[in-house]
Amino acid sequence: MPASASFGRDKLKGTTKTQGDFNLSVHFDEEGAVLRTSMVMPQHYKLEIDGVEVAGVHSVEGLESESDFVEYKDGEDGVIHTRPGNHKPGKMVITKDWSNTSEWYKWRKAVLDGKVERRSISVIFQNDDGKEAGRINLYDCWPVLWAGPELNAKSSGHAQEKIEISWETLELKAGK
Template sequence: MDFNNMTNLKNMANKVKNHYMDSYTLKKKPTATGKFRFVVQIGPVAVGFSKISGLQSEVKVHTYQEGGVNGAPHYFPENVETGTLVFYKGIGNFNPLSTLFTLVKSGKIPKILGTITLLDENKKPKRMWEFHNAYPVKWIGPELDGLSNEVAVEEIHMVHAGINEIPIGIMSSGYEQAKKIIGKTF
């Protein structure tokens, strides 16, 4: 590693250390954010969901055992694998993802840009993720049971070309539209 990269790593480590030192010296208790307040922007439409899963990304590595080196193998990054996003929604009058799924079934594959924004207790953005080139690949309808009083829920599974966390200070344009509905939805 060259000197410039080492200097950059040290600078980043100092920034992280100073961030945490500041929070401890100010006697602030770290606060965790609940997972129940979020806004989803799918293309130009803000959509309400009861649950989202599959928010993940993983770097796959190639393991190489060097001959004569018995201590530990070498690891080399290969590619990034992303999870399938699964959106759960109570049955209502309209679900834009169901409409998109119908388009995909007919051979027209729209590439969607979307955002998922986690909100704190004051409905302010805490974390935000943006996924791109997404489209629905699976729909699961509600389980119907005449003896149950549960809400009918459908699932839409979406594949995507990647998911990135967007720093809160650099909000994407999709968030601006979703921000307008925060006060009305929650």
């Protein structure tokens, strides 16, 4: 039976020159031979919407999958049991450099005009060599909120916009 082992920064401290937070996953076959290792760092990713890479993305937050749970009693044992209920659609927030083309606002405006354009979004994790180390695919996505740039005369960074996306299905795929 294939197996896996994961090591966090505490186990790998002093064994690598890589800085920052990371996780190392090692995957084995039935004989114990290494199938692949994946090191994914939180700053090595790219974002695609309908297969087109989005430039200037600073952060992606809220990649979660959640279900309600239903409580019930079974007989006289006095124990409250649970079972899965409805699966909740997810929400994520993407922050990127603002541009005057405002494609994200146009997508949001379509929703306001009653023309929901559902799209697919992929968050693609990359290893140190820039190769795909895994991905999260999100389906039936549409913008529930768009926030324009915060303006501050004392700021020295780029103006950024945020978009909150709702999705119906999340799929996690291991790297190659």
